[in-house]
Amino acid sequence: MLVLTRKIGESVLIGGEIEVTLLDIKGDSIRIGVNAPRETRIQRSEIVNAVVAENTAAADTGAGADAADAIVAALARRRDAQP
Structure with missing residues (x-):
């Protein structure tokens, strides 16, 4: 890292x-x-780091698999309910 001293302006x-x-x-x-x-x-580094952390947490929750399972189950119930 290069460290410099600067004055205003x-x-x-x-x-x-x-x-x-x-x-x-x-x-x-x-x-x-x-x-x-x-x-x-x-970009401010703390914002980039927060977004990366949030995306990582969202990917690690497995919420996508639960949501997909819920959609499949709902479609199956709808199919079974039709005459």
């Missing part, structure tokens, strides 16, 4: 297309601005 260039500028410092928080091409995805 100073920037860092990444790959010539992405510019990260230090905008403000308040207490233990900083505000940064990111200037990048529109096709570049910029």
Whole structure:
């Protein structure tokens, strides 16, 4: 990991297309601005990690199999109820 010291208003260039500028410092928080091409995805890591964790938890519950079994059972009951 590269660690740099920047002052308010100073920037860092990444790959010539992405510019990260230090905008403000308040207490233990900083505000940064990111200037990048529109096709570049910029996401907060904690949000990405939360989505991955949620998707993993949903996949691990087996709810999909239970739902499929319920649909099959409902269709079978409907078929059996028809004259």
